[in-house]
Amino acid sequence: MTSPAPGILLISDPFLKDPSFMRTVVLLCDHTDEGSFGFVLNRPFGQTLNQLLPDLDGFAIPVFYGGPVQPDTLHFIHSLPDHIPDGQEVIDGVFWGGNFEQVLTLIRNRTLDLDKIRFFLGYSGWGNGQLHGELEEKSWLTANGSKGLVFHPNPEIAWKDAVRLLGSAYEEIINYPIDPQLN
Numbered sequence: 001m002t003s004p005a006p007g008i009l010l011i012s013d014p015f016l017k018d019p020s021f022m023r024t025v026v027l028l029c030d031h032t033d034e035g036s037f038g039f040v041l042n043r044p045f046g047q048t049l050n051q052l053l054p055d056l057d058g059f060a061i062p063v064f065y066g067g068p069v070q071p072d073t074l075h076f077i078h079s080l081p082d083h084i085p086d087g088q089e090v091i092d093g094v095f096w097g098g099n100f101e102q103v104l105t106l107i108r109n110r111t112l113d114l115d116k117i118r119f120f121l122g123y124s125g126w127g128n129g130q131l132h133g134e135l136e137e138k139s140w141l142t143a144n145g146s147k148g149l150v151f152h153p154n155p156e157i158a159w160k161d162a163v164r165l166l167g168s169a170y171e172e173i174i175n176y177p178i179d180p181q182l183n
Contacts, residue, residue: 004131006029008031009165011162016139020040020068026039027039027145029077034128035128039123040066041118042158042159045063049062065122066124067123067125068124072121073122075097075122076096077117079095080116094145149161149165
């Protein structure tokens with residue numbers, strides 16, 4: 001098991017019942033003694049950026065559910081450090097945050113590469129020791145993050161692809177039913 005740190009993926013156990021994290025992949029962006037912070041990568045929010053920010057009328061850019069904490073805040077990760085300054089590198093070539101005014105300018109100029117940025121409403125957060133406890137309970141599996149999984153083109157299969165990163169010993173859990181009692 002990989003220890004929590006920025007750039008680590010938290011892959012939910014197939015039987016995790018928490019509706020906020022059922023069959024999710026979370027990219028950890030920060031992990032300190034005070035707690036941990038990241039974004040759910042594979043759960044589309046159901047609204048687009050222009051629905052959340054009316055001044056972006058006509059820009060139907062997907063938004064993802066980042067997690068249950070502060071669901072009224074907008075965040076982003078990207079792989080565009082030459083175009084979006086001030087981001088914090090989480091894994092090689094993947095940055096959290098940065099100059100949002102520059103992002104808005106790139107959107108309005110239609111020069112933002114939408115395959116290299118993800119927007120999130122809310123975030124996933126754990127207090128001091130909370131994530132370690134969940135890892136000990138085996139609520140999460142861990143793997144090193146990759147740009148391909150962070151910007152996965154098909155969120156519906158991102159959890160399965162993340163599990164595949166763990167190796168063949170984990171392959172069978174991909175097909176476990178969500179509720180084995182219904183089987």
